[in-house]
Amino acid sequence: PVSVTLLATADGPLAHTTRVTLTRGSDRIALENVIAQNFSDVRTWSFAFNLDAPDVWHEEVGAVIRAKLLPQGGHYAARNARYDWLTLNHFADMSAGDTGVTLSNADCYFMQLGNSTPTTLDTTTPRIAPLVGGQVDGPNLGIPSQGGDSRFTQRFALQAHGAFDSAAAMRFALEHQNPLVAHAISGGAAYPPDAFSLLTLSDPNVLLWALKPADDGVAQGVIARVWNLAATAANCTLAAPVAAITAAQRVSHIETPIADAPTVGGALSIALAGNQLQTYALTFGTATAPTATPSSTASPTSTDGTPAPTTPTTTPRAPGCDATATATSTVQATTTTPALAPAITTTPSTTATPKAKVYLPIVRCARATTDAGNNTVNDAQALC
Numbered sequence: 001p002v003s004v005t006l007l008a009t010a011d012g013p014l015a016h017t018t019r020v021t022l023t024r025g026s027d028r029i030a031l032e033n034v035i036a037q038n039f040s041d042v043r044t045w046s047f048a049f050n051l052d053a054p055d056v057w058h059e060e061v062g063a064v065i066r067a068k069l070l071p072q073g074g075h076y077a078a079r080n081a082r083y084d085w086l087t088l089n090h091f092a093d094m095s096a097g098d099t100g101v102t103l104s105n106a107d108c109y110f111m112q113l114g115n116s117t118p119t120t121l122d123t124t125t126p127r128i129a130p131l132v133g134g135q136v137d138g139p140n141l142g143i144p145s146q147g148g149d150s151r152f153t154q155r156f157a158l159q160a161h162g163a164f165d166s167a168a169a170m171r172f173a174l175e176h177q178n179p180l181v182a183h184a185i186s187g188g189a190a191y192p193p194d195a196f197s198l199l200t201l202s203d204p205n206v207l208l209w210a211l212k213p214a215d216d217g218v219a220q221g222v223i224a225r226v227w228n229l230a231a232t233a234a235n236c237t238l239a240a241p242v243a244a245i246t247a248a249q250r251v252s253h254i255e256t257p258i259a260d261a262p263t264v265g266g267a268l269s270i271a272l273a274g275n276q277l278q279t280y281a282l283t284f285g286t287a288t289a290p291t292a293t294p295s296s297t298a299s300p301t302s303t304d305g306t307p308a309p310t311t312p313t314t315t316p317r318a319p320g321c322d323a324t325a326t327a328t329s330t331v332q333a334t335t336t337t338p339a340l341a342p343a344i345t346t347t348p349s350t351t352a353t354p355k356a357k358v359y360l361p362i363v364r365c366a367r368a369t370t371d372a373g374n375n376t377v378n379d380a381q382a383l384c
Contacts, residue, residue, distance in 0.1 A: 014039055014132075028176065029158040035132070038150040042134030044112060045154070046127060047103055051096040054126040056113060057164060059089035059173075062277060064166050064229060067113055068123050076121060083121035085110040085136060091173035092128050095164040103128060104157040104173040110136075130154070167205045167229040174207075196241075203236035205229055206272065214281055215255050221281040223255060228272035239267035240284060247283040255281065 003023040010016055015037040021030040033045070056067040067086060068074025076083065088111040093102045105111075114125030132154065135142035146152075157176040161168065199208060210225035228234045239245070244266025250258040261280055262269045272278060 014043065027159055028172075030176065031156045031158070033154045033156075035152040035154070036150065038146055038148065039133070040135075040145040042136055043132035044129040045108075045132060045156075046129045047156075047158075048127045049094055049101055051094060051099065051101075051126045053096055054094045054123070055096065055164070056092060056094050056123070056128070057166065057169070058086060058092040058111070059170070060087045061089070063275065064170070067121070069121060072123070074123075082118050083116045084112060084118045085131060086113055086116075088130055090177065091169050093164055093169045094126060094128060095161075096126075098163045100161055100164055102159045102161060102169045102172050104159075104176040105130060106155040106177045108132070108154055130156070166231075167207065170207060170229055198240060198242070199224065200239050200241060201226065201236055202239075203228075203234050206234055206236050206270075209277065210279075221249075221283050223251070223279060224282055225253070225277060225279045226270060226272070227277045228275060231274045233274055234270075234272045236270050236272070237267045238270055238280075240282075244285040245282050246285045249281045251279050251281050253277070253279050255279070257281075
């Protein structure tokens, strides 16, 4: 088969189903959780990894940051900060040297790192706990009992890798959360059979972060936002294989003009500082029939092996980032009281030779309580 999905159904600690999907030729483990019960307390999922001295990077709003205090080489202030719930956007990554795991997150907003509290950031416990829901600041703040809702879909994906690579982690998350959609079309010249992209970027560390008509209408151009996910400066070229870029303008993120941008040979030349985001308004010339396959695809492309009329080009990854760990994923429901659901163990049918063995986590619902100071405390320990 192209893929296999295992279904686990549990009545506790919350009624839910978990689907674990493995795809031939892909090292992605996809998890789809559907909770079918209302709840009023604080709940988390738990992903624990067999990693010593873990190093966690995660996406904040417009930045990929290291979850350590500033004196330890991280990005979190050593005082006047809250550490119990960290922002969880597209991904969080936990690594140790040349071994690690990327967690792609499609639906949750916050996570707890290890046994962190409001005043202590735990950077030694190799566990990431995405927040399912609940009033983390007590009964007087937030929306009680999820506003009465009783169905929640929360999706994740896991991928083992070598040394941490910010661009590779983000690309993996985008591929998971924006799956390839195939549809038959007609009219116009045929596109190349192997791959096609409206825009291409010459640097694999620079991602196309947004592409849309200008707010004032497409006659005013197409807006493209790029993000350099490397810590070092980058000089790259943004090109359109089917039509030359005849003019470009650097604009703010709300599309206020800043300055004209240079184009050479129908392509835009971009200079980015490390970790910088830039936005451009592009004007295109007359479209021509596509004749070449782009070497680097700027828009996210799916690599999960899903059958489609065309096969997307795999975006280049840094050396060592394609290593697949021999691993077993276990899905079960548990809490501090006996779990009601049986565990389901799945082993990928196809695994590459691992660079280093990484044990993928036990995924579960965990219950959180509050201490005497009304601080949220996770009273269930992760299984490593």
